[in-house]
Amino acid sequence: MAVEKERRDFLGMALGGFTALGGIAALGAMKRTWDPLPSVKAAGFTTVDLTEMQPNQLAVEKWRGKPIFVLKKTDKMKKDDRDIIVGKDRFFVAIGLCTHLGCIPAYYPDQLKFICACHGGQFDTAGRVLKSPPPIPLHIPPFKIDGTKLVLGEEGPEFKKMKAAGLTV
Numbered sequence: 001m002a003v004e005k006e007r008r009d010f011l012g013m014a015l016g017g018f019t020a021l022g023g024i025a026a027l028g029a030m031k032r033t034w035d036p037l038p039s040v041k042a043a044g045f046t047t048v049d050l051t052e053m054q055p056n057q058l059a060v061e062k063w064r065g066k067p068i069f070v071l072k073k074t075d076k077m078k079k080d081d082r083d084i085i086v087g088k089d090r091f092f093v094a095i096g097l098c099t100h101l102g103c104i105p106a107y108y109p110d111q112l113k114f115i116c117a118c119h120g121g122q123f124d125t126a127g128r129v130l131k132s133p134p135p136i137p138l139h140i141p142p143f144k145i146d147g148t149k150l151v152l153g154e155e156g157p158e159f160k161k162m163k164a165a166g167l168t169v
């Protein structure tokens with residue numbers, strides 16, 4: 001009789017254990033289903049190595065399907081609150097879409113300005129409007145500085161400070 005009871009207890013515990021394991025496995029599988037795929041997570045960020053940049057040479061990166069202007073400034077270029085300081089260098093970073101109707105302005109390094117071919121709008125090397133019709137400066141995308149890398153798509157302290165000061169648009 002005692003043997004029979006022990007057997008039932010053992011079977012009960014084993015069944016309980018299997019049920020608990022099955023539940024944990026099911027929860028794990030459900031979580032994997034809900035989580036975004038690694039490719040989707042990675043798609044939200046673009047990392048740019050700033051050590052590769054040459055002064056006054058515009059680099060055009062891509063972030064979430066948008067062109068992103070990255071310009072390493074020379075010492076002679078006018079300082080601006082929208083500059084991003086990395087070590088001893090200053091950078092201008094902006095979404096490369098004209099704030100008038102969304103064309104992509106071209107950079108003219110000899111004139112230190114961006115000119116939009118669609119309606120003649122112009123921006124300086126801080127993305128500020130030099131000539132209308134663009135109503136506002138080029139937008140600064142969310143970014144974070146990670147050492148000498150620019151991470152687009154993440155709001156770091158530098159971006160938050162600019163945003164609070166109303167400098168990102």
Ligand code: FES
Binds near residue numbers: 100121132
């Ligand atoms: S879209 Fe750039 S000036 Fe109109």
